[in-house]
Amino acid sequence: MSKPTRRQASYLSMHARSFIRSLGDLTRQPIGNAMTILVIAIAIVLPALFYFVGMNVKAVADRWHDQPQISLYLTNHTNDEQARQLTEALQKRDLVASVIYISPDQGWEALDQVLHLKTLKEQLGTNPLPGIIRVTPRWPGPTPEALKKLTDQLGDLSHVQDAELDVGWVKRLYYILNIAQRLLIGVGCLFALAVVLIIANTIRLSISKHEREMAILTLLGASKSFIVRPFLYRGFVYGLLGGVLARVALWALSNWLSEPVQQLSATYLSQFSLHELDALASAILIVGSGLLGWVGAKLATSTQIAKHL
Amino acid sequence: MIRFDQVSKRYGKQTALNQVSFTLPEGDMAFLTGHSGAGKTSILRLILCQEKANAGQVFLGNRSITHIKKRQVPLLRRQLGFIAQEANLLEDQTVFQNVALPLIIDRWHSNDLSGRTLAALDKVQLRHKANCKPHELSGGEQQRINIARAIVHKPAILLADEPTGNLDPELAKDILALFDELNRCGMTILIASHALDLIATLPHRILTLSHGQLVGDHA
Ligand SMILES: Nc1ncnc2c1ncn2[C@@H]1O[C@H](COP(=O)(O)OP(=O)(O)O)[C@@H](O)[C@H]1O
Ligand SMILES: [Mg+2]
Numbered sequence: 001m002s003k004p005t006r007r008q009a010s011y012l013s014m015h016a017r018s019f020i021r022s023l024g025d026l027t028r029q030p031i032g033n034a035m036t037i038l039v040i041a042i043a044i045v046l047p048a049l050f051y052f053v054g055m056n057v058k059a060v061a062d063r064w065h066d067q068p069q070i071s072l073y074l075t076n077h078t079n080d081e082q083a084r085q086l087t088e089a090l091q092k093r094d095l096v097a098s099v100i101y102i103s104p105d106q107g108w109e110a111l112d113q114v115l116h117l118k119t120l121k122e123q124l125g126t127n128p129l130p131g132i133i134r135v136t137p138r139w140p141g142p143t144p145e146a147l148k149k150l151t152d153q154l155g156d157l158s159h160v161q162d163a164e165l166d167v168g169w170v171k172r173l174y175y176i177l178n179i180a181q182r183l184l185i186g187v188g189c190l191f192a193l194a195v196v197l198i199i200a201n202t203i204r205l206s207i208s209k210h211e212r213e214m215a216i217l218t219l220l221g222a223s224k225s226f227i228v229r230p231f232l233y234r235g236f237v238y239g240l241l242g243g244v245l246a247r248v249a250l251w252a253l254s255n256w257l258s259e260p261v262q263q264l265s266a267t268y269l270s271q272f273s274l275h276e277l278d279a280l281a282s283a284i285l286i287v288g289s290g291l292l293g294w295v296g297a298k299l300a301t302s303t304q305i306a307k308h309l
Numbered sequence: 310m311i312r313f314d315q316v317s318k319r320y321g322k323q324t325a326l327n328q329v330s331f332t333l334p335e336g337d338m339a340f341l342t343g344h345s346g347a348g349k350t351s352i353l354r355l356i357l358c359q360e361k362a363n364a365g366q367v368f369l370g371n372r373s374i375t376h377i378k379k380r381q382v383p384l385l386r387r388q389l390g391f392i393a394q395e396a397n398l399l400e401d402q403t404v405f406q407n408v409a410l411p412l413i414i415d416r417w418h419s420n421d422l423s424g425r426t427l428a429a430l431d432k433v434q435l436r437h438k439a440n441c442k443p444h445e446l447s448g449g450e451q452q453r454i455n456i457a458r459a460i461v462h463k464p465a466i467l468l469a470d471e472p473t474g475n476l477d478p479e480l481a482k483d484i485l486a487l488f489d490e491l492n493r494c495g496m497t498i499l500i501a502s503h504a505l506d507l508i509a510t511l512p513h514r515i516l517t518l519s520h521g522q523l524v525g526d527h528a
Contacts, residue, residue, distance in 0.1 A: 216397045219357065220458075221386030222414045 015229075022233035026241075033238075036202050040242030043195045044289050045249050047188040052250060052277065054180050059275050070151050073162040074131040082159055083131050095137050095150050102132045130161060192292055195242070199235045199296030207231060207304045214305065228301045232294055239293020243286035250277065310335045311356060311466065311499060316365035318351050318521075325351040327521040328365065333499055333514075335465070338492040340508045341501040343518035349501035350394070352518075353468050356499075357391060358382045369466070387415050390459035390496075392469040396451055398443040404454055405430070405439040411462045429461035433487065449480040456484070460491060467491065469500045473507065481507055 026033045074083060080103055087101045102110075107129040135154065137147055147165055155163030207214075214227050258274050265273075277285065311333040318326040326348045333339050341349045354360045355367050358377060366375045374385065390411075398407045409426040417425070430436040433453035435446075443451055452472060459467060469488070473481035485507065492498050502508055508515060517525030 212397075213399055216399065217410070217414065218383075219359075219386065219391060219393065219397075220411050220414055221383045221389075223380075223383040226383075226414060 018229050018233045019237070022230055022237050025230075025234065026237065036198070036238060037241045037245060039198055040195055040238060040289070040293070041245035041249060043191045043198065044242055044246035044285070047184065047191045048246055048250055048277075048285055049253070050184050050187060051281075052254065054184060055277075056275050057180075058177070068137060068147060069166045070135040070137065070147070070154060071164045071166065072133040072135065072154055072157075072160045073164070074133065074159050075161045076130060078131055078159045080131075083133065086157070086159055087133055090133065090135060090154070093150075095142055095146065096135055097138045098136045100134045100136075102134065104129045104131050107132060195239065195289060195292045196296040196299065199238050199293045200300040202238065203231050203235050203297045203300035204304055206234065207300060224305070228305055231301050231305075232297045235293040235295075235297025235300070236290050237293070239296070240286060240290035242293070243289030246289065247277070247282050247285055310368070310370055311497065312366075312368040313352070313355075314366045314368070316355065316362045316367060318348070318355060318360060319363050324521050326355075326362075329518075329521070329523050330365075331516055331523060331526065333497060335497050336492075336495050337514065338488065338496075338498040339500070339514040339516055340511075341499060341516050341518065342503060342505055342508060343524075345503060346520075347518040348521040349503075349518060350470055351521075353391075353470050353499070353501055356466075356468060357389065358385060383414075387411065387462070388464055388466070390462070390464035390467040392452075392455050392459045392467075392472050394470040394474060396443075396455075398451060398454060398458075400443055402442075403439065404435065404441050404443065404446070407443065407454060408457045408461050410458060415462060425461055429457040432460065433457045449476050449483075452476060452480075452484060453487075456487060460496070465497060467496050467498045469498070469502075471502055472500060473502060473504055478507070485511060 074086075078086075083101050083103065087099050090096055090099045104127045108127050111129070137150060142150070151163045151165040154160060217227055254274050254276060261274055313329050313331050316326055316329045317324070329348070329352070341352060343349055351360065355362055356369070356374075358374060362375055366373050368374070369385070377385065398404075399410070405423075405426055408429055409422055412422045412425060427436055427439070430439055433456055435450060435453055435457065438446060438450065438454075443454065446454065452475075456469075456472070459469075467488075472488075473484055476484065481504065488498055488500065489511065515525065515527045516523060517527075
């Protein structure tokens, strides 16, 4: 068999051609393919929406910046000098962000401003309040467990009568975010699986429609990869277009929500606008769903095409 | 060169070929004939590695293809030309694309590809139908397109299964004349056909099968 010397087209141009062809193929059955892509887009939009909401909740939480605090109630005999030394020592600790000493007198003043207790002090003859050191741990960073341990350690220091961790909501937020994250991963996996299966099934049908064509190509010496390639590209294109559509839907949704969100936020915070998915997240969404399509097609071809070759 | 050495083929309990031996030297042309079910198609399928022999050896050139690895089969087929019994053009592609398929499969550059494809269409005198779809062609034209596709990559060996099967005698003669011409250009050709009356008029070797056995070999 005579051959021109440089007859072979490069792999790259071959793949590019396959990709473009599979885009063109979609226009042959526009309605069926549009439906498939729409279903894929919906399956992708749901977990993406989850992520989007989670991201914004986290942004709101970060804004409120409500720090956990540890209050150290000092013993009655502690004088101001001892308290200042303790404050300085605490300042140097690892997990500690800031420390404030509130002397018994300052405490009384603050209380008095709110409750007008002048007569009470006169009756008591002495200030009953202990000195308090307010420790603000670094946050976010340590787990609630680490904070608890820190509190216990501080409680054991001399001059400290009692240590209290104001942690209720910290713990809650931490666990809520944990749950949300796991939920997101779980739901994301399920929907990813759904995308793979939808595409696998669509490709499976498409393979059975092309059985005659595959038999012909096989007899002409087409390799397995030659026959499989268009189906893989088709799956990839389904996923890719589904991802693009999902991204557009997300964008439309966040635009639609942004006005009421701003109205709401105006009543709480200075201004809060919805965080959009950034370029990287969008790219991951789109390319990732393309890859899911490829996996689905791979699944379909590996089970369906083997019998032809 | 095609060589069968004591080849037997069974489908389950059905014996299709029984210890068949023959050699078709390079550049020769021969007809395989015999009643329906005699084993003609089975011989072609063994050469194409669509089936494996139960006993004996099949050689292409000096190479035994009896135990060829599965992934080597595509490469082997690319060196053969095959015209199947049933119509097997891709309906959604043009005549040109159909004829170009073996070159596309072999990853030819598009510039070389179109020249060779048009040359093959010239050979069967259907260049003017290059942009038609197969269903726009008559049966005889479709069969010529099949031939063009089988020879576009200039294979050393051409196999055909009942290539004149559904054609009227005039067309059948034209097709056989085309094979004759290809053979004169050096192609080794093996044609399965039960149309004895037609074959008998041509000066080529005839291998006769009966119930899976080679019963005649006339030059
Ligand atoms: N795939 C198959 N499964 C079972 N039997 C087959 C198969 N293909 C062919 N045969 C049998 O093998 C014998 C030879 O068939 P074939 O080679 O097709 O003959 P021909 O082409 O001469 O008509 C026949 O008896 C046929 O029924
Ligand atoms: Mg037959």
